[in-house]
Amino acid sequence: MSDIRLDAIWKKFGATEVIKGIDLTIDPGEFVVLVGPSGCGKSTLLNLISGLETLSSGNIFIGGRRVNDVPPRDRDIAMVFQSYALYPTKSVRDNITFGMSVRHIPRQVQDAAVAEFAGLLHIEDYLERKPAQLSGGQQQRVAMGRALVRKPEVFLFDEPLSNLDAKLRIEMRTEIKKLHQRLGKTVVYVTHDQIEAMTLATRIAVMEAGHIRQFADPFTVYDDPVDLFVAGFMGSPPMNMIEGKLRQDGGSFVECGAPDALLRFPLPDAMARRVAGRDGLKVILGLRPETIFAAGSELPGPDRFCFELPVAVVEPTGPDTMIVFEIGGRDLIARVRPQDARPQGTRFRFEVEMRKAKLFDATTGLRL
Amino acid sequence: MIRQSQGGIVRAQGIGQRLKRGFLFLVLALFCVYYLAPLVVMVSTSLKSLEEIRQGTLISLPQSINFEAWAKAWTSACVGVRCDGLAPYVWNSVLMAVPAVAISTFLGALNGFALTKWRFRGADVIFALMLFGAFIPFQVVLLPMARTLGVLGLAGTVPGLILVHTVYGLAFTTLFFRNFFIGVSDGIVRAAQVDGASFFGIFFRIILPMSLPAIVVTLIWQFTQIWNDFLFGIAFTVGESNPVTVALNNVVNTSTGVKEYNVDMAAAIIAALPTLAVYVLAGSYFVRGLSAGAVKG
Numbered sequence: 001m002s003d004i005r006l007d008a009i010w011k012k013f014g015a016t017e018v019i020k021g022i023d024l025t026i027d028p029g030e031f032v033v034l035v036g037p038s039g040c041g042k043s044t045l046l047n048l049i050s051g052l053e054t055l056s057s058g059n060i061f062i063g064g065r066r067v068n069d070v071p072p073r074d075r076d077i078a079m080v081f082q083s084y085a086l087y088p089t090k091s092v093r094d095n096i097t098f099g100m101s102v103r104h105i106p107r108q109v110q111d112a113a114v115a116e117f118a119g120l121l122h123i124e125d126y127l128e129r130k131p132a133q134l135s136g137g138q139q140q141r142v143a144m145g146r147a148l149v150r151k152p153e154v155f156l157f158d159e160p161l162s163n164l165d166a167k168l169r170i171e172m173r174t175e176i177k178k179l180h181q182r183l184g185k186t187v188v189y190v191t192h193d194q195i196e197a198m199t200l201a202t203r204i205a206v207m208e209a210g211h212i213r214q215f216a217d218p219f220t221v222y223d224d225p226v227d228l229f230v231a232g233f234m235g236s237p238p239m240n241m242i243e244g245k246l247r248q249d250g251g252s253f254v255e256c257g258a259p260d261a262l263l264r265f266p267l268p269d270a271m272a273r274r275v276a277g278r279d280g281l282k283v284i285l286g287l288r289p290e291t292i293f294a295a296g297s298e299l300p301g302p303d304r305f306c307f308e309l310p311v312a313v314v315e316p317t318g319p320d321t322m323i324v325f326e327i328g329g330r331d332l333i334a335r336v337r338p339q340d341a342r343p344q345g346t347r348f349r350f351e352v353e354m355r356k357a358k359l360f361d362a363t364t365g366l367r368l
Numbered sequence: 369m370i371r372q373s374q375g376g377i378v379r380a381q382g383i384g385q386r387l388k389r390g391f392l393f394l395v396l397a398l399f400c401v402y403y404l405a406p407l408v409v410m411v412s413t414s415l416k417s418l419e420e421i422r423q424g425t426l427i428s429l430p431q432s433i434n435f436e437a438w439a440k441a442w443t444s445a446c447v448g449v450r451c452d453g454l455a456p457y458v459w460n461s462v463l464m465a466v467p468a469v470a471i472s473t474f475l476g477a478l479n480g481f482a483l484t485k486w487r488f489r490g491a492d493v494i495f496a497l498m499l500f501g502a503f504i505p506f507q508v509v510l511l512p513m514a515r516t517l518g519v520l521g522l523a524g525t526v527p528g529l530i531l532v533h534t535v536y537g538l539a540f541t542t543l544f545f546r547n548f549f550i551g552v553s554d555g556i557v558r559a560a561q562v563d564g565a566s567f568f569g570i571f572f573r574i575i576l577p578m579s580l581p582a583i584v585v586t587l588i589w590q591f592t593q594i595w596n597d598f599l600f601g602i603a604f605t606v607g608e609s610n611p612v613t614v615a616l617n618n619v620v621n622t623s624t625g626v627k628e629y630n631v632d633m634a635a636a637i638i639a640a641l642p643t644l645a646v647y648v649l650a651g652s653y654f655v656r657g658l659s660a661g662a663v664k665g
Contacts, residue, residue, distance in 0.1 A: 146563070
């Protein structure tokens with residue numbers, strides 16, 4: 001097992017800066033997911049770790065060794081690509097053993113390795129076929145086999161599941177997690193899918209515009225986002241963002257909505273103390289859909305706030321039903337039990353668990 | 369309307385449509401005749417005896433099939449003062465065309481690979497310059513090339529001609545392969561790099577086996593160009609080392625009193641047969657490869 005350390009790395013393509021000074025320490029055996037919108041530099045960061053791109057400045061250490069000038073093949077890494085990048089003229093077996101054959105590893109060792117991983121990945125029945133004769137899911141398994149078979153210290157995945165259909169993606173996601181638990185190797189995994197990030201990672205690095213906004217375990221990233229970007233990126237449906245003003249008159253409130261239909265969300269004590277003395281501050285109140293539910297549908301608790309608004313849209317998903325409503329012209333989503341849903345147009349009494357609300361400074365975007 | 373049940377695109381029916389289609393096929397047939405008529409005349413003339421040629425008309429068919437003219441063209445027609453037929457010159461052309469085609473195709477593939485998958489600073493400039501080479505009229509390079517061959521000691525030899533064709537074929541072969549490789553996923557090269565293969569390892573074991581369509585197109589193109597070349601052949605070889613195109617010209621221009629049209633025709637067909645054979649053998653690849661390049665390039 002190797003650790004990976006990125007030390008103030010920068011990457012520029014001509015005048016455009018893609019990676020803007022990233023420091024990151026990945027512990028041995030960790031499963032780190034780099035997640036972010038397209039163009040945030042996550043794939044470039046992965047290519048820098050693999051050595052497929054050269055650094056503009058900074059240092060990369062893999063297993064304690066500085067690898068800035070080490071070519072990909074000598075970094076003891078394996079990579080799985082989004083397009084799978086299988087060699088079209090080679091059979092599945094030769095695809096898997098190519099890396100070993102260019103390293104002149106004896107035939108018996110190659111065969112033993114193929115036998116070991118073909119079973120693990122359920123590809124033993126089509127070892128002699130060409131990639132074009134395989135389905136997308138099978139190609140994906142072959143690409144994984146090609147990476148696994150050399151038993152490298154570090155695995156790099158570049159959006160490996162993006163080309164699969166939804167059902168297969170969930171299946172492969174579980175298999176990747178099982179493989180990681182079984183092999184215990186360090187993994188760096190790039191995706192734009194925040195659910196993949198949540199389900200797979202031991203730690204998530206949320207990236208935006210060449211920076212890492214937050215690097216923490218999935219629960220911290222979800223429950224304790226450092227800023228508006230992370231809060232809005234993680235979670236599906238996304239967190240509701242309500243613009244408002246901080247009011248401190250006989251308690252702390254966030255006041256929002258149109259002037260003739262003001263809503264005052266009371267802040268829990270802990271949060272109120274953090275923003276004490278900042279009356280009138282422009283803030284954004286973040287409420288995840290699951291913290292808004294039908295009034296009375298859960299056991300009563302502290303810091304609950306109820307309000308009544310008409311239902312704009314009803315979206316059943318099966319286990320839950322999403323109710324879309326409006327505050328100050330913006331659509332918000334509440335996640336209610338299906339039996340609590342009411343038809344469009346009727347007034348609905350919502351209950352909010354204010355203890356789970358997040359408060360952000362509207363100008364800086366930072367968490368308050 | 370039984371015809372329509374065969375599948376394909378639904379077409380409008382009616383007498384007007386049929387007339388239009390009839391007219392279309394008529395025009396196509398006319399062009400076929402126009403294109404094939406010279407070949408028919410050549411083949412039929414080459415099978416006639418001299419006597420028959422003198423008495424009959426150009427388009428009359430031979431009364432009896434007679435391969436004497438072919439035998440003479442191959443073994444005993446006079447090329448200048450030497451009367452050994454075309455055979456030694458066909459051999460010259462083979463010795464020249466095969467290595468020239470092979471080398472220029474191989475180097476073109478290597479160039480195309482380096483220019484697309486192993487990007488280096490200035491790759492685009494180099495490609496633009498190479499592309500420029502495809503537009504240089506060959507007359508311009510005759511004198512400098514003759515001088516170069518002289519300095520290298522290759523003047524008037526088959527190896528000299530191989531060098532000339534290789535150099536001037538590179539612009540085209542590089543273009544063909546570059547346009548093919550640009551459609552090949554970069555991921556494959558990256559995967560091979562991570563797997564540990566070197567530049568040549570990736571080229572020979574991954575990229576070259578993938579590029580069969582491009583190879584066939586380039587082989588056909590280069591073979592046709594080099595086999596049919598007359599200008600470089602006449603400029604850079606002498607007598608013994610002439611390619612068949614130059615020899616053919618000499619067969620036709622060597623006058624021994626009577627103009628032997630049947631021998632001339634047979635010789636011309638012999639000189640053209642190899643390129644025809646290449647098209648027949650690999651023609652389907654040619655069309656496929658060209659359109660693939662057109663879409664992806």
